[in-house]
Amino acid sequence: MYQKIFHTLKGKIIACFFILIVICVSLSGIISYQYMAWQLRENSLDYSETLVTKINDSINYVIEDLDTLSKVIIINPHTMLLLGQETSTLDSNSSYLLAKDYIDSLTSFNPNILGLFITDLKEQHYSFGFNSNFLPRYDIQNESWFKAFWESDSMTYLVSPYETNSYMPSEMLSFVRKIKSLDQKEPIGLIKIDIKANFFKEIGTINALHNHNMVVLDRTNVPIYYSNPSKYKTNHTAFLKATSNLQGYFHLKENQESEIITYKKSPYSGLTVVLTISEKDLLSGLPHLSQRMFNSVLVCIFIGVLLALFISKSLSQAVARLAKGMQSVEKGAFDTIVVPTTHDEIGYLTTCFNQMTSRINELLHLNNEITNKNIKAELKVLQSQMNPHFLYNTLESIRMKAIANKPEDVSYLIEELGELLQFTLRHTSDFVSLETELFYLEKYINLHNIRLRHKIAYHFPKGPLLKELKIPKFILQPLIENAIIHGLEPIEERFISITVMQDGDKIIITLYNNGVPMKSKQVAALNALFEKNASTDTQHIGLSNVNNRLKLLYGMDYGLFIPYDATGTTIQLLLNIHLPPQLYSTS
Known part of the structure; x- marks a missing residue:
């Protein structure tokens, strides 16, 4: 039965409280007892030194009176x-x-x-x-x-x-x-x-010399007065003969009896006053004190046990509720909520448990949502990777070049298109380096330049960051295609630039083209579309797919943003320098 009790949290808390209370109260009692005994000795010693000085002063006063009397008579x-x-x-x-x-x-x-x-x-x-x-x-x-x-x-x-x-x-x-x-x-x-x-004796009576034994010694330390001759010991005199100090105190122990000896010698009269205090008499009141302290210890232990029962009950109940909640989560009830009843560490632990279960529940729902959206996003990415209209235009360019008997251009077009298609099929991973993405974007723009009368000039960034930075594959191609079709084809001087900037853990890729600029209302509508992460707009399926992919990969704080630009069109991609953990493979 006792083992069963002490195997519970409540029993352990009670036992710990009881042991701690007994130890603390006992140590406090011992320390208090020793301190009071020490204080009693110190106070008695100070009192003895003061008393010796007063007696010496009284004796000197008598001697001075006799000295004055002798001078007056003479x-x-x-x-x-x-x-x-x-x-x-x-x-x-x-x-x-x-x-x-x-x-x-x-x-x-x-x-x-x-x-x-x-x-x-x-x-x-x-x-x-x-x-x-x-x-x-x-x-x-x-x-x-x-x-x-x-x-x-x-x-x-x-x-x-x-x-x-x-x-x-x-x-x-x-x-x-x-x-x-x-x-x-x-x-x-x-x-x-x-x-x-x-x-x-009269001087001793005046100075309330009751529990002390007083001895007066002459110049040669021979006793000339005892308040209690039976208590005087010769070793007192032997010690005083051996010391050259005019005043002080020392301890003597004889026949299991310890005494405190206080003395002071008057330079004026040559007499030495010695007071003897028995430590046994000095500490005679301590047994009564120890009994009272023992009773106090028992009362403190009783109160401590009551407090331990009260505290252990509140703690064990809170822990029991938390344990029951954990059992429910273990069985799959991730929506379990345990109401905290305290504001201590147990209450904090309960709050953390509720936050953990809520987060687990959110992650489960998010995982299902990500899975569903990922499937849809992959379908849309496949739709936007190589537009059939682009393939038709490219093949038509090859046919025209063949009719015009330009085999070098035909060979170049077929080679570039083959490499682009091969990149699409060979790189099955979801992430590539920015350097690789830009390399194939150049091929993509060059294929367009073959068929276009007015060529597209472009400027891409260089540097070691391009090799280290991993981005989703073909994340920029829909944006370039959108810029060529909707912005650059109506004009003759065509230009595309890409810049990369790092801000802490964030990477900002900015695409700019000098084509026909979008109206401010159109820019605001697209930004609102990107903010809501909507994917139902069929007119801007390429931009929506890119934005959705970024938010699925990096979180809702990332995606596309279009600042208004009257000179052309600017699109910014916000990514994280760190790859999304355990969601996508890399190459």
Whole structure:
């Protein structure tokens, strides 16, 4: 049953549509899924890069704020008084209290600041805030970072929680600035501002850091803050130590888990912010998307099947009607017409089929008509080839020449007449070269000149075209005979000329004689006769036969035409340079 269905055009169309729809929809779904996954990765990556930049800017803002705060405190007169750079009548305790009030007024607006330490590295050590209790025991010069910083050209330094700090808890950072003398020649002390390390968490919260894992690294790529310490992997740091780029991203795959790492290092603070995105979390929404796309594919396939049924029905019906019409033509009903119901290729094919059957029907009728006309035309051609009146005149001329004892003329007349008759009988083909036709026309005119008192002068064309051009045999002889009898015999100076002109595929042969011209009404009547292809006019049977033969051979666009000429008579024959196919033999 299924084989029978798919052997029909309708079944094949449905199958093709179904396969095409499934393939196209499936490919579209796969491509859309991959594109959306790629777009999701790209958007997440762009978002991560933007987020890293914002976090870096936020951290830099905090560091810049601390830097500004340290400069403001340093240039305060009370601070300079504590460091021995100013003179005053106040004792050291009073100066400390004044400086403390000033510093408290500045730091009260920043809850992340825990304390502040000022020292001249000699005898004066002052602490403000929570770390004032460490003043008697704290020596900043014992810190691991102090020597390298003091000997460097840098004026500031950020102390991470993992660098040695004898009094500071591990969840705190310190901003340190060198204090220079009033003459700005050399450092005379330090100011160190202690801040909470969890301000990084506040920055992450402000920047909506929910599904990302943030890590902050110091100058040596040592982590100083984790948003989720359990997710941090040491190979992240190893990679960052190996790269010299200030920002970028890379992919890491560990234990079948792929991650996108985005990082940016601040030239100002020296800190590097690292964001980690799990591709598994990133693509967590794609299964739901794939399910929706699968449902969409099923709907599209269902709609496609309905469309395939509808389209296949219309196509198969049109093809079935066309096939039925072909079967009728096969049985011989060439007048079969199939009504086209569509405007597509099937409709065009149906129209062409109708045109073909109509043309076949016309050709069949034309073939019968040509056969009948050909028989009649051949009879008329035989009647017009050698007029008995011409034969009688020629034989009478021979008799007169014999009586006059002119054997040379008799011999010439008999020879010329014999060759002319032999040409008529020997050349059984319907076509001869124009050169051959003109050769025997000369003999025909010479036979007339023997009997005529006033001779006929003539001019015929020459050239290679005469050998190549094939024309119907004896197509010009009736025209020459008509010119001699009706135009030239009444006058004394007689002249006939023939010219040949080629125009593309058309050949125009023009015959002219200077005999008695035809009247314009007579010319118009003959041209009308030629146009209608009438053959019932007994007065002009020679001209009608020539015109009919040309139209039968070459088509209705060819034949005779007589332009009006007051100096004589001109007749034009219009032929095709190509022989009519499969109608007549040639020689």
